Ligand SMILES: [Zn+2]
């Protein structure tokens with residue numbers, strides 16, 4: 320049985336054995352690839368996000384110098400996170416942010432910024448922050464274009480928002 | 484309403500109606516949410532967990548409809564928990580977990596709110612056929628209502644915060660369950676895998692457990708949750724991938740009925756013959772045999788019963804449903820016999 324060849328490609332070793340009862344009782348022996356292309360089994364076509372995460376953590380674990388960084392709220396250390404792949408509390412995203420971002424970027428196809436739904440309670444903060452990003456860009460452009468009147472104007476707006 | 488009331492019907496996801504239901508069995512959206520100012524369940528103490536449970540249970544009840552049912556999963560027995568998994572109202576992980584956890588289920592079974600699953604709260608919407616927009620509306624509304632009394636952990640850069648960094652951002656998981664017996668018979672299922680790969684979607688079997696696609700059921704879901712809006716993530720399913728796969732499957736069925744009508748009918752009627760005559764049968768074999776019948780119904784080649792009855796057979800032959808209806812717990816061998824008896828009984832009644 321173990322030396323059986325795949326009956327579809329006649330090349331690889333058959334590792335998937337199927338017994339069909341319809342239309343009649345038959346046994347089929349396929350290699351993993353052929354079984355997948357016939358839809359008998361579903362393999363992951365590319366590593367799942369979780370696998371990406373695990374690989375990344377394993378790789379990083381050896382080379383980091385911040386393993387002993389600890390969250391003051393839940394006392395999870397960065398090393399704990401690297402071992403388990405799960406965080407301990409929302410505050411960890413603040414404490415470990417710098418080290419989490421490359422990992423998040425990798426797990427989410429290069430994305431590191433949420434652009435979806437914002438809860439009502441956070442709307443004001445989020446708007447203020449996007450306004451600040453926009454105004455700082457305007458300030459830079461105004462300075463670069465030597466439009467100092469406009470620059471002063473924008474700077475005042477930034478100060479008002481920062482004080483809010 | 485209580486759990487036993489549910490045993491009288493098939494629930495929402497197996498209603499067998501809704502757009503594209505010849506190929507799309509059901510659609511689902513889940514949102515992952517965690518309370519701000521509380522540890523994630525990974526580090527929560529027993530008492531944290533109980534407090535999270537209590538506070539969410541009351542907020543969830545207040546936000547739900549009057550007829551909603553609440554199940555304390557820590558108190559519920561194994562059969563009841565498995566019964567809810569088979570109806571897709573809780574996840575397998577939620578059923579087999581430990582400690583304070585529960586679920587609120589809306590009367591039509593379109594919405595379930597899972598407390599203390601992997602995250603503090605999972606808001607799930609589920610409907611038969613392809614109905615992502617309607618589901619999103621319901622799920623989004625529930626999210627807003629609960630957030631009024633339970634503020635969720637949110638970061639202005641990273642969005643909703645979750646224990647696992649792979650869920651941050653929108654925290655959204657969209658899944659569509661497809662029935663693809665035609666592509667399986669024409670050996671073209673690869674086309675689905677390729678289409679999914681192009682859009683970075685994951686393909687799994689029924690209930691996402693293991694890798695085997697029992698009953699030709701495949702589940703497609705998004706992998707990333709950050710950097711796109713909820714509408715964009717849902718839109719990828721609605722505008723590109725699902726219509727494309729539905730077209731492939733319909734074309735495969737068309738080819739089969741033109742080129743191999745005898746093979747097709749033989750497959751359908753042999754399956755019917757086995758289901759209505761077997762003296763013991765596993766749930767896996769039942770699902771495998773039911774598959775060609777569902778296709779036959781939608782192709783007009785099988786008319787012994789309609790899709791509603793098909794759904795009933797599909798659901799009630801699963802282990803926990805079978806035991807719930809019989810009112811006793813049974814081992815695998817007893818279940819195989821009871822399942823065959825149930826099938827013969829139901830199919831004879833129709834005939
Ligand atoms: Zn092969």
Ligand SMILES: [Zn+2]
Nearest residue numbers: 390393408411
């Ligand atoms: Zn922490």
